[in-house]
Amino acid sequence: MSLRTLVLRYSCFAFLATVTNLGAQRVVFAAFGDNALIPAILVGTAVGLVLKYILDKRWIFYDLGAGFLDHGKKFSTYTAMGIVTTAIFWGMETAFWLIWQTDLMRELGAILGLAIGYVVKFNMDRRFVFTDSSLSIGASR
Numbered sequence: 001m002s003l004r005t006l007v008l009r010y011s012c013f014a015f016l017a018t019v020t021n022l023g024a025q026r027v028v029f030a031a032f033g034d035n036a037l038i039p040a041i042l043v044g045t046a047v048g049l050v051l052k053y054i055l056d057k058r059w060i061f062y063d064l065g066a067g068f069l070d071h072g073k074k075f076s077t078y079t080a081m082g083i084v085t086t087a088i089f090w091g092m093e094t095a096f097w098l099i100w101q102t103d104l105m106r107e108l109g110a111i112l113g114l115a116i117g118y119v120v121k122f123n124m125d126r127r128f129v130f131t132d133s134s135l136s137i138g139a140s141r
Contacts, residue, residue, distance in 0.1 A: 006060070009059060009060060010056075010060055010118070010122060013052060013055040013056065013059070013060065014052070014114065014115070014118040016051065016055070017048040017049075017051050017052040017055070017114075018048065018110075018111060018114050020044075020047050020048050020051050021044040021045065021047060021048030021110070021114070022044060022107055022110060022111075023044075024040075024043050024044040024046075024047040024048070025040040025041065025043065025044035025110075026040075027043075028040035028043050028044070029103075037094070037097065041090055041093065041094075045086060045089075045090075048114075049078075049079065049082060053075055053078050053079075056078075056125065056130075057074065057130070060122075061125070061126070061129075061130035061133035062133060063130050063132070063133050065132075074129055074130070077128060077129045078125060078129045081121060081124040081125055081128055081129055082117075082121060084120065084124070085116075085117030085118070085120050085121040085124075086117065088113050088116050088117045088120070089110065089113035089114050089116075089117045090113070091113065092109040092110065092112050092113030092116070093106055093107075093109040093110040093113055094109070095109060096108060096109025096110075096112075097109065
């Protein structure tokens with residue numbers, strides 16, 4: 001896959017996961033009120049994580065492994081790699097909320113944190129999660 005295709009595809013998937021994450025957060029806020037920051041962040045993170053794993057596994061890393069054990073091992077490692085990047089995301093979102101206390105700024109913090117986190121996450125996933133991947137940057141696919 002060309003570097004341009006990889007960046008475009010990964011960016012689109014990151015955007016989809018971000019929108020899904022923030023949408024899930026809005027559902028939690030609508031259901032439980034403005035004091036539901038922690039539950040909203042947890043639910044949004046879980047929803048975004050599952051979507052991003054499915055998209056990355058198949059369309060970024062071309063990992064066609066199947067079965068409960070294969071998925072379980074890779075998803076566990078994928079999730080573990082996401083702990084650092086999730087801390088970046090949560091930290092930015094929470095800091096923006098504490099400083100400005102508006103939904104707009106909270107979401108801006110989330111978007112910035114997720115963008116930084118996704119760049120870090122790609123490199124970690126490539127090195128530690130999808131090690132048997134057929135991803136080849138620069139080759140046509």
